[in-house]
Amino acid sequence: MIITANELKTKGISFVEKILKKYREAYISVRGKPKFVILPIEEYEKLKEAELEKIIKEAEEDYKAGRIIKETAEEHIKRLGI
Template sequence: MAKGLQRRRQGINLLSGPGLSFLRVCDTFNRTIIRTMKGFVEGWVMKAITANELKTRGVASIDAALKDQDEAFISVRGKDCYVVMDVETYNRLRVCELEAALYQARQEIADGKAVEESVEEHIERIKKL
């Protein structure tokens, strides 16, 4: 059995190994993709809040839009311009972004693309760019 599966079954944090954070990121991406595709099949469309509605109803319009879904558009003059989401959704997306960056950095180190140098050497190298 793979190390990652053993750790997952034992309840150990998935961030403990170099490739394990990638599994967590993929799992989150897969759940998001499945949820989105299921929504398209069922005819789900992300709720849009007009700028005028937001102006008149305020936060209540956002609360109503987020009641049944994770995100909602804010449209200005008929064009979707912004997306609002609750803090839990934002934090989940932020964790995914950070874990993906960590995975990418570990891959670059494994591929020998990293540079090990002192602060002074680093500053000098950046000045030359």
């Protein structure tokens, strides 16, 4: 479902809540182009959890493949140029 920025401005959050009861997500369009996505917090948390699981899996694969660097915190900061 696409909501225009003007609809959001004039109809408010109650309009968004009504839309989200019917649809899983809503897009906010600005000047005719989708710009933002609104999700119920539960959906957002599922996405964040899936993202974290993917990052952990990638880190485990890197570790198993030996794509790691062992260094002190000071060495790490120096390598990053901080």
